[in-house]
Structure formats: C-alpha cells, structure tokens
Amino acid sequence: MIILIPAYEPDQQLPALIRSIREAEPWATVVVVDDGSGPAYRDMFDGVKALGCHVIGYAQNRGKGFALKTGFGFIADHLPGRSVVCADSDGQHTIADILRVAAAVQGDAAKSDATKSGAAAMVLGTRSFTGNVPARSRFGNTATRLLFTLATGERISDTQTGLRGYPASMLPWLRSVHGERYEYELNLLLEARQAGYAIKSVDIATVYLNHNSGSHFRPLADSARIYAPLLKFLASSFTAFLVDTVMFLILSAASDSLLLAVVGARAVSSAVNFAVNRRMVFRHGRDKPAARTGVRYFGLVVVLLAANFGLIAALEAASVPALPAKLLAEIALLSVSYVVQQRYLFSRTTASWPTAREVDAAAAGETSGERPANTHIRA
Structure with missing residues (x-):
C-alpha cells in the first residue's frame, strides 16, 4: 500500500x-x-x-x-x-x-x-x-x-x-x-x-x-470548477425543459390531444438538447459520430417520452393539473437521462x-x- x-x-x-x-x-x-x-x-x-x-x-x-x-x-x-x-x-x-x-x-x-x-x-x-x-x-x-x-x-x-x-x-x-x-x-x-x-x-x-x-x-473559483459538469447538464436540461414546456402549452391550447402535445413538444426540445449536450455538456460528445449518436439519442427520447406520457397521464388521473404533472414527470426522469447520456451516449471508449x-x-x-x-x- x-x-x-x-x-x-x-x-x-x-x-x-x-x-x-x-x-x-x-x-x-x-x-x-x-x-x-x-x-x-x-x-x-x-x-x-x-x-x-x-x-x-x-x-x-x-x-x-x-x-x-x-x-x-x-x-x-x-x-x-x-x-x-x-x-x-x-x-x-x-x-x-x-x-x-x-x-x-x-x-x-x-x-x-x-x-x-x-x-x-x-x-x-x-x-x-x-x-x-x-x-x-x-x-x-x-x-x-x-x-x-x-x-x-x-x-x-x-x-x-x-x-x-x-x-x-x-x-x-x-x-x-x-x-x-x-x-x-x-x-x-x-x-x-x-x-x-x-x-x-x-x-x-x-x-x-x-x-x-x-x-x-477558493470558494468561488473552485466551486465553479467543481459544479461545472453538473451545472452544465442541469442548465442544458432546464433550457430544453423551457422549450418543451412552452411547446407543450401551445400545442395543448391548439389541440385537445395530450399525446400530440407531449410528442410535439418533445420533438422540438430534444433536438435542442441533443445539439447542446453533444457540443457543450459532455466532453467526449464531439468525438462521437453525430448521425449514429443522434439515432441512439432519439431512441432514448422515445423511451423517456413514453415514460413521461405515462407519468403525466397517471398524475392527471389523480387530479393533478397538467403543468404541475409535467414538472413532476420531468424531475423524476432527469437523473435517468443524465446517467444514460453520460455513461453510454457520450462516454469515451476505453480505446480513446x-x-x-x-x-x-x-x-x-x-x-x-x-x-x-x-x-x-x-x-
């Protein structure tokens, strides 16, 4: 030792x-x-x-x-x-x-x-x-x-x-x-x-x-360095969440279909989130082929979307209003999204x-x- x-x-x-x-x-x-x-x-x-x-x-x-x-x-x-x-x-x-x-x-x-x-x-x-x-x-x-x-x-x-x-x-x-x-x-x-x-x-x-x-x-400088990897992801996720929420509200007002609102909002916000995460959040994102990683990312989006839809539907069935239900579902799935992206989608390989x-x-x-x-x- x-x-x-x-x-x-x-x-x-x-x-x-x-x-x-x-x-x-x-x-x-x-x-x-x-x-x-x-x-x-x-x-x-x-x-x-x-x-x-x-x-x-x-x-x-x-x-x-x-x-x-x-x-x-x-x-x-x-x-x-x-x-x-x-x-x-x-x-x-x-x-x-x-x-x-x-x-x-x-x-x-x-x-x-x-x-x-x-x-x-x-x-x-x-x-x-x-x-x-x-x-x-x-x-x-x-x-x-x-x-x-x-x-x-x-x-x-x-x-x-x-x-x-x-x-x-x-x-x-x-x-x-x-x-x-x-x-x-x-x-x-x-x-x-x-x-x-x-x-x-x-x-x-x-x-x-x-x-x-x-x-x-150094409380300010060193804290910024320590928190940067987490804060960048949370900031990216929050930006996507804002885009997703605005689109969700617009589509909900324009249509009576919860499915259309959820799917349409997620299609727009996920495109924004993928671009930001690949280029700014995960260090090895740019090393990955955009097309192949994009296919995998949107596969993750589909899985999370299904989970998101199920959670929102369950919460609304329990008399939770649409917007609070949306917030609770997003928070519940945030850590899942980070773990999958950090460990699999944008991780470096041993060979690298x-x-x-x-x-x-x-x-x-x-x-x-x-x-x-x-x-x-x-x-």
Whole structure:
C-alpha cells in the first residue's frame, strides 16, 4: 500500500501526519507531491524527505488534480502493482482512518483477485459532518451532494472527501480523467461507473483544524470548477425543459390531444438538447459520430417520452393539473437521462483513453507547445 499526499504550501500538519504514519506503519511507502509551493517551502519538503518519503514536484502550482495525477504517474512508473490511498496534507485525516481505508482497498482487491470477478472499486472515506464543522464546508458538501444526486440519481454522502483508496489496476484510468484542480475528484465520481468501477464507502471522523484555515480552497473559483459538469447538464436540461414546456402549452391550447402535445413538444426540445449536450455538456460528445449518436439519442427520447406520457397521464388521473404533472414527470426522469447520456451516449471508449506516455507528455506541455512543468524528484 502506498499513501499519496498532495501538498501546496503546507504547514506543520504535513510533517505531523508523516510522523503519525511512521509510528503506526513504519514501513509504509509515502509519496508527497509538492504542487509548486515555491522556494519558501523547500525546507518543509526536505524535512518530509528526511522522514523517509518520496518527494516529487514541479515549479508552478497546477492544482490538486494535477498533483494527484503526477503522483499516480510516479507510482505507476517506479512503484507498480500497489494500491494507493490519497490523503490531504492539512491534518483532516487521522492515521486510523487512513489505515481503515487502506484495509478496505486491499481487502476488496484481494477478494477480486481471488474470485476473478467483480468490478474494481474506489473506496471513499466518508465523513458524517457532525460537530463543529465550518459553514462553508457543510454548505459545499451539501450542495455538491444534492447536485450530484439530482444529475446522476446516485447518492454519495461525501462527494468532496480527499481520503480515497484506489486499487493498482485503476491507476491508468485515474491518470486519464479530465481535471487539474478540485473538480478532478468529482469527475472521478462522475466517470467511475461508465468506466466499470464501483464506489464504496468507509465511515471516517470529521476533522477540521482551526476551522479549516489551512485549506487553499477558493470558494468561488473552485466551486465553479467543481459544479461545472453538473451545472452544465442541469442548465442544458432546464433550457430544453423551457422549450418543451412552452411547446407543450401551445400545442395543448391548439389541440385537445395530450399525446400530440407531449410528442410535439418533445420533438422540438430534444433536438435542442441533443445539439447542446453533444457540443457543450459532455466532453467526449464531439468525438462521437453525430448521425449514429443522434439515432441512439432519439431512441432514448422515445423511451423517456413514453415514460413521461405515462407519468403525466397517471398524475392527471389523480387530479393533478397538467403543468404541475409535467414538472413532476420531468424531475423524476432527469437523473435517468443524465446517467444514460453520460455513461453510454457520450462516454469515451476505453480505446480513446490516452496512454501513460500521452498523459505524461500532456502534463509536461509537450503536446500543446507549453513550457515543460520542470518536474523534479527528491526521493
């Protein structure tokens, strides 16, 4: 088992965490990524190195997602075949919880190897958010959890946890997922199912030191990055919903046929929704042939339309007015639409995932003409 710790301008909580790991597991392998903290923090990372850690890094701050992928690349190249537990550097994760997540990952990996079946799983250290929790942390996790559930239909109680475990087999995929900053960890949750990976949880303590003053999270900029994948889909769906509702009301007024109103409105709104989702919402939508994907999309539309019609008819039979019935039906089917589109219609195929070499080249700026990241290793 390897413990991977990304760190940007860390305080004394980082060496304290390393010492706790050394006391509990003297032979544990620890990899620390200096996310461009700068010369002022060289002594801090030299001290961490003296505690027996591998220390790698680069000159400029690139974000937590980039730091994690840099760590995964180092582990894949130099310490292959071992599972990884990622922990934050600010003291929010106790050594007991880190080891609990590590045990869950190792146990799951061993079980999968023994049975030769079952999907590999990432393990989340899940906090209960009880006690003295900073307001921004409580609000942030609640908002992300609700948006995630609304868009995907899946319930994950702690979408923002930084304590996560991954089996060795997941490393190539982890390095290929989009995102360089805090949005990266949410993207992992959004793409895990379509990539064939399960998500499991282990309860951990909720720890915030000095009201989380050591965090480098920027509430506005980083929240926008985190919520972007979900908000884009919800905005696209809301736009289509407005088009659909207006057309539904127009056709309902012009005709006594509920079927005509529902079908006509959906034909117009689905064309708008397909174009927006393919080009703006799902990253890999443009990679898919428009004609073939369009046929599949409208096949989904037919299925959802039938479900929509059935729900509206059932609600109207229960004396619910047409417009409220329409709203309730759309909300009920929203998460179904997202899951199918994200996992099947606009998902990337395994063959389109970049190779480790391509990921390394992109990280160093070689594929875009940027200046290399000046990655250095102190091990």
